[in-house]
Amino acid sequence: MALAYPWRRLVVAAVVVLAIGMAAAAVGPVDIPPLTLMRIVADRLPVVNLAPDWPDSWETIVWDLRLPRIVLAGIVGAALALSGSTYQGLFRNPLADPYLIGVASSAGLGAIIVLTTGVPHSSGGVSLLPAAAFVGGLGAVTVAYLIARGSDGVPLTTLILAGVAIAYLTGAVGSLLMIRSESDLRPVVSWLLGGFISAQWKHVVMVLPYMVPSVLIVMTYGRVLNVLQLDEEHSRQLGVNVERTKLLLIGAASLATAAAVAFSGPIGFVGLIAPHAVRLVWGVDYRTLLPMAALVGAGFLILADTVARTLLSPVELPVGIVTAFCGAPFFLYLLRRRRGISM
């Protein structure tokens, strides 16, 4: 019996995600031939110097409009799938998703406050909308964690219930603000539906500092997440420092989720189904499940966003509608084929 890390499967998945990204960059109101697209991208690489034989507008379309959007969708998809896997593993609950303990509705409250109360949307070049959403999302998790914490640790059921209660509360405050608001609510609704319509490279740069440490922490704990599937007491008897693991993983997953929601709004479904799809096809070992789920989430959200912007072009569909429309039937098919879920 030999154990080997399934590198090949991961590399193949990564290549597929890259291919999806390139294909997504090629389609739109202006279709760009794949070869030209690759040359446009290659030309930007430091050592490559090609003679441009394409219109300047193509370069703008690819580089300033489509690619930042694709890259951001990929990062957000990966972050949501990774957080979803982490929550499902930590809470030993197949229904867990990244928004389980209140990140989404509390981030929404932050966004609604900025959009309806006449607070300036940006200050000194810093955009306040994502900042408020980020603070709202992380704040909710922090409050839930502190409420749940007792003398001998943080009972996870209490944490979930506290998170759900906070989600209802912030959701109610958000609704109240919207009803009392005299300003145009369309920006609020569009934010709440989620999407990448205004994605820019600068957003990618702002998201990465939160994603990188979160991803590293979560990936480091893959084997411990396997052990935690037993139960907390049994894991302790196997040498796991359960409370420290909970704090680190909840912190990392919530940080990634809050950063993703801050820039894209609360996009549903990716964080729930990507981990299950991976589990059903490739098994339950978190060491491979986590990176595979991240890649599947990235590829899926890039595809969904591409459908969202091209299907009824020039009208954009909210990406959350697309993720639900494509994801739900596929997920049901997987459930049917494998007859149920085992965690």
Added chain:
Amino acid sequence: MLSVENISFSYRDGPVLDGLGLQVRDGERVGIVGPNGAGKTTLIRLVSGVLRPDAGKVLVGGTDLAALSSNKRARLVSVVPQNPQLPLGFSVLDLVLMGRNPHLKLLQWERQTDVDVASHAMDLTDTLHLAGRTLATLSGGERQRAVIAMALAQEAPLLLLDEPTANLDVGHQTSVMDLVREVQGRRGGAVLIAMHDLTLAALYCDRIVMLADGRCHAEGPPARVLTAENIAHVYDSQVHVLTHPQSGTPVVLPAPNGHTRPERNANRI
């Protein structure tokens, strides 16, 4: 090997253990018996380090458990819990390899030596042929053996078992206890078993510790502890104690209507 020194422990709703002391030597197999609520499971949790005593000490191999990190503790004490929650999607090999967790660093993938130790543990528990099967497909007895294999893979000198024969039929009860005895014979170490079944405890343990009200009521070889008098006192129940025809150990037979209080209730009805 194990030295429990004068420990006391209370849950929120009252004390469970009150100044309990207990020794287990290397190579010894000790059974903990006592009525429901006497503190058997609490004692197992204290000795595995999941709970900390309010007073007193638990020493394993001379080291105070409270001073150890969770990893180091798990290298000294392994536990077969009463009702383990098993992740059914994992294979038997995956499960047994989880027993290697205290020997691995966070990012470390299992090494060949870990796979060897796991294979050996599966060999001892007769689960090697199940290595690739997922836990969902195993019977209750097979799962029990896989969990024992996982505990053995920890390579801890002290093995704790909490009611290992609960929910098993008579054939599986003896085969699990035979297994525990045989494994201990081959790998050494000390074994502490919490048990309900007094006859089985007498058959398989060198020494019995009888708990009552958070203290040790009687302690010693099975024949000296499992007397009708001790059992009547601790369990509030009249029993017959016979001698096992094969091993000579006490056999505890329940006596109908031997319980003092139900008899009164029966009269009332």
